[in-house]
Amino acid sequence: MQKLLDQVKQLFEEEQFIHEPRELYEPIEYTLRLGGKRIRPVMLLAANQMFGGEVEQVRYAAIGIETFHNFTLLHDDLMDKSPLRRGKPTVYCKWDENTAILSGDTMYALAWRYFLRQPHPHLQEILNCFNETGIQVCEGQQYDMNFEHQTNVTIADYLMMIRLKTAVLLAGALKIGALYANAPAADVENLYQFGIHLGLAFQLQDDLLDGYGDVAVFGKKTGQDIRDNKKTYLILKALELATPRQKEELEHLFATTPEDSEAKVTRVLEIYGQIGIRQHVQEAIQKEFDLAQQHLQAIQVQQAQKRPLEELMDALFERKK
Amino acid sequence: MQKLLDQVKQLFEEEQFIHEPRELYEPIEYTLRLGGKRIRPVMLLAANQMFGGEVEQVRYAAIGIETFHNFTLLHDDLMDKSPLRRGKPTVYCKWDENTAILSGDTMYALAWRYFLRQPHPHLQEILNCFNETGIQVCEGQQYDMNFEHQTNVTIADYLMMIRLKTAVLLAGALKIGALYANAPAADVENLYQFGIHLGLAFQLQDDLLDGYGDVAVFGKKTGQDIRDNKKTYLILKALELATPRQKEELEHLFATTPEDSEAKVTRVLEIYGQIGIRQHVQEAIQKEFDLAQQHLQAIQVQQAQKRPLEELMDALFERKK
Numbered sequence: 001m002q003k004l005l006d007q008v009k010q011l012f013e014e015e016q017f018i019h020e021p022r023e024l025y026e027p028i029e030y031t032l033r034l035g036g037k038r039i040r041p042v043m044l045l046a047a048n049q050m051f052g053g054e055v056e057q058v059r060y061a062a063i064g065i066e067t068f069h070n071f072t073l074l075h076d077d078l079m080d081k082s083p084l085r086r087g088k089p090t091v092y093c094k095w096d097e098n099t100a101i102l103s104g105d106t107m108y109a110l111a112w113r114y115f116l117r118q119p120h121p122h123l124q125e126i127l128n129c130f131n132e133t134g135i136q137v138c139e140g141q142q143y144d145m146n147f148e149h150q151t152n153v154t155i156a157d158y159l160m161m162i163r164l165k166t167a168v169l170l171a172g173a174l175k176i177g178a179l180y181a182n183a184p185a186a187d188v189e190n191l192y193q194f195g196i197h198l199g200l201a202f203q204l205q206d207d208l209l210d211g212y213g214d215v216a217v218f219g220k221k222t223g224q225d226i227r228d229n230k231k232t233y234l235i236l237k238a239l240e241l242a243t244p245r246q247k248e249e250l251e252h253l254f255a256t257t258p259e260d261s262e263a264k265v266t267r268v269l270e271i272y273g274q275i276g277i278r279q280h281v282q283e284a285i286q287k288e289f290d291l292a293q294q295h296l297q298a299i300q301v302q303q304a305q306k307r308p309l310e311e312l313m314d315a316l317f318e319r320k321k
Numbered sequence: 322m323q324k325l326l327d328q329v330k331q332l333f334e335e336e337q338f339i340h341e342p343r344e345l346y347e348p349i350e351y352t353l354r355l356g357g358k359r360i361r362p363v364m365l366l367a368a369n370q371m372f373g374g375e376v377e378q379v380r381y382a383a384i385g386i387e388t389f390h391n392f393t394l395l396h397d398d399l400m401d402k403s404p405l406r407r408g409k410p411t412v413y414c415k416w417d418e419n420t421a422i423l424s425g426d427t428m429y430a431l432a433w434r435y436f437l438r439q440p441h442p443h444l445q446e447i448l449n450c451f452n453e454t455g456i457q458v459c460e461g462q463q464y465d466m467n468f469e470h471q472t473n474v475t476i477a478d479y480l481m482m483i484r485l486k487t488a489v490l491l492a493g494a495l496k497i498g499a500l501y502a503n504a505p506a507a508d509v510e511n512l513y514q515f516g517i518h519l520g521l522a523f524q525l526q527d528d529l530l531d532g533y534g535d536v537a538v539f540g541k542k543t544g545q546d547i548r549d550n551k552k553t554y555l556i557l558k559a560l561e562l563a564t565p566r567q568k569e570e571l572e573h574l575f576a577t578t579p580e581d582s583e584a585k586v587t588r589v590l591e592i593y594g595q596i597g598i599r600q601h602v603q604e605a606i607q608k609e610f611d612l613a614q615q616h617l618q619a620i621q622v623q624q625a626q627k628r629p630l631e632e633l634m635d636a637l638f639e640r641k642k
Contacts, residue, residue, distance in 0.1 A: 020460075021467060024459065024463035075422055078422065097418075098400040101400055102396070102459060102462055102463055102466070105396060105425075106456065106460075108429060109429075109455040109456045110456065112433070112452045112455075113453075113456065116448055123445065124437065124444065127433075127437055127448075131433045131434055135427065138345065138423060138426050138427040138430060142344055142427075145344075
């Protein structure tokens, strides 16, 4: 795993992101140099190497998938009006809205440039996977925005949304890495499903961290989802399990945007504590985590080849072995 | 030409743009059904048929290039805060800013879906052309935005900007159509240069229409570029030719955004009239028009095969034969 991280780090260090006009490319370089966990290129490389691939075979695909991911973050931050990303000002805050729109569009085109630069006999299948993933990510973001104004969102709706918004890109990164190594179709499918369930687990953990995370580690202000009246797994599960009185209060809190948002966040977290939401979300994470592991186990390669992805899972979910 | 227009019209009528979630796809359908001149798909088909191609060979490439173009318009209208496009409310006005951002992103991905659906032995070259064009269009839009705040924009800067923002996409549409028909490289290059000069002529005419167009025909409010202090060919040429006194007044007018913008527009147009800007721009248009014609003549196909593109030129520049 560490080796993969180092490989991905080096790929980005070796890449030049600044061109003319600088007003367009500086925010792109800023975004791509912010770092982050680089999970998607690491997964792409891991999947590729699981089936005997070499870094050079997927160098540009790895940079391309991360460039695409960062494009979606850039536009999402603008749409959500998020001031911080990875503890640093977002592009729309540091520059302005138009810069965020156009730099994002350009990053999407640059992601395509990287993918088109990485040859493969079945490139069209790879490009199709990349593109369909991109469309699903946009659909997921739209559902996410719809849910803010929708009163009857179910947990099934929510899981469908995070599948599109988050899980398919992790699954797509794995699939693309495997396709570059000419992996058998059944293994590609298991790897894809592994990515889906890992992605669901990952997003549910992100929801949990919004309520219970450490701002220094997480890089975002705690309780932002609550301030935004965002329907995450936490509130949806809480509404499902709440007493009528708790439910009424939660619905009232999530229908308002008070001046003093801290009091609101504190009160919501109090009710979550009474209901035991933290444990319920942890159980849901465990369920997806187990499903991910089952699909990983079903892949027909030697156990040692799976070790990097197992380590990635442990690292993402901070489980010590 | 009329046959090509009918073919393009039919392609769009046969295509379904609505999917789930509707909040995402309704603005996309609205945009793609607004109509417009469909110049890019018409040019793509014309180039293809010039070298013996058939509609079915480029059906999805034609829809793809128009989808891409409409994506750029959608985001440009948001960045420019333009209320009208083709006489109808723009997406960001009819819906909201976030809808415009995300529907635009999705349109870009859909354009890729169309291109990936249209097979060709040298698809990668075609996709490269499409993608590099897209990057250039973004760079052009950035220069356009830069120029709003830049005081020393030259006519050469301006021509470079409109080349990127407008001309390369027309040229790219022609090149893609020709590549699908396996046209010889020298002809592809002449066709590309034809598109560049036609595009420059077309944009200069658009600048002229902002000052002197009929709002009912043009679909935009006259003088909008003046209101926005936008550096178009008109003001750059005027500053070049103005007396010191006129220059000072123009610079003052273009450094302010008064409440009463009508008085400003009227005064700028008065000075343009004194300088004879209209005729200067018409000469610049003619120059690019002539260069376009030279490149068209150099293409090694029978004269009759060029007739549709000649008719397109006549239609775009309203010259009767």
